[in-house]
Amino acid sequence: MAPVDEERTQVGVGPWPGEWPSGQQYDPELLAHGDRRNVVDRYRYWTLEAIVADLDTRRHSFHVAIENWAHDLNIGSVVRTANAFLAAEVHIVGNRRWNRRGAMVTDRYQHVRHHPTVEDLLTWAGERDLPVLGVDNLPGSVALEGYPLPRACVLLFGQESVGLSDAARDAAVDVLHIAQFGSTRSINAGAAAAIAMHAWVARHAAPGVQG
Structure with a gap:
């Protein structure tokens, strides 16, 4: 039986590599420990509140x-x-x-x-x-x-x-x-x-x- 590749089976991304980005939308905890949520790439490392606020600008009718x-x-x-x-x-x-x-x-x-x-x-x-x-x-x-x-x-x-x-x-x-x-x-x-x-x-x- 082939060994399981843990990196490939994990959802999301790990801690932010290198210098952290600036912006109020980013969550320090996620930047430090990784973002394993089921969200699209544009919202990686964003706070929940920032994601909802951005979605609210684009919601359909x-x-x-x-x-x-x-x-x-x-x-x-x-x-x-x-x-x-x-x-x-x-x-x-x-x-x-x-x-x-x-x-x-x-x-x-x-x-x-x-x-x-x-x-x-x-x-x-x-x-x-x-x-x-x-x-x-x-x-x-x-x-x-x-x-x-x-x-x-x-x-x-x-x-x-x-x-x-x-x-x-x-x-x-x-x-x-x-x-x-x-x-x-x-x-x-x-x-x-x-x-x-x-x-x-x-x-x-x-x-x-x-x-």
């Missing part, structure tokens, strides 16, 4: 909301993907406590807001003129492919297995479905959220796209 009535394991994955696509905020609808394991600590960099009910989410979105679009493969739903996703909107997802609640379906301006071609009735809620967010990015934020 879409929001992601997910219902949380049964401690859905997918919520953490949705938060992680929202961070990757730089969503404005993630909204947890229902129970305040949610399973953070799948977020892989990305919730520290992503704004997360809680709403006790779908009605509370609607009030919040209405005050900001944000249309709420459900994502679920329901009868009468509209294909996500080709749908003119607004630049500013809320993408609302239900929980695994049951999908959108009745209140969420009624609240949505439109309910969108993702095209499927196999035998399964539905795809994983976390995967569906990733596809929908990428559809927004492809329309509004991909390189070369004119908004």
Whole structure:
């Protein structure tokens, strides 16, 4: 059995070599001991606060909301993907406590807001003129492919297995479905959220796209 190369299996970078860089964004502890966080290279050795502040200057105008009535394991994955696509905020609808394991600590960099009910989410979105679009493969739903996703909107997802609640379906301006071609009735809620967010990015934020 070949020996394990510990340097190659470690995540991130070690202590800063040579003279330290100047700038308030840098964390002395990370410079001294290394940065093993799952962050892109531009944020190596930066403080958490500096990273969030920089992200806040570039966040996109879409929001992601997910219902949380049964401690859905997918919520953490949705938060992680929202961070990757730089969503404005993630909204947890229902129970305040949610399973953070799948977020892989990305919730520290992503704004997360809680709403006790779908009605509370609607009030919040209405005050900001944000249309709420459900994502679920329901009868009468509209294909996500080709749908003119607004630049500013809320993408609302239900929980695994049951999908959108009745209140969420009624609240949505439109309910969108993702095209499927196999035998399964539905795809994983976390995967569906990733596809929908990428559809927004492809329309509004991909390189070369004119908004």
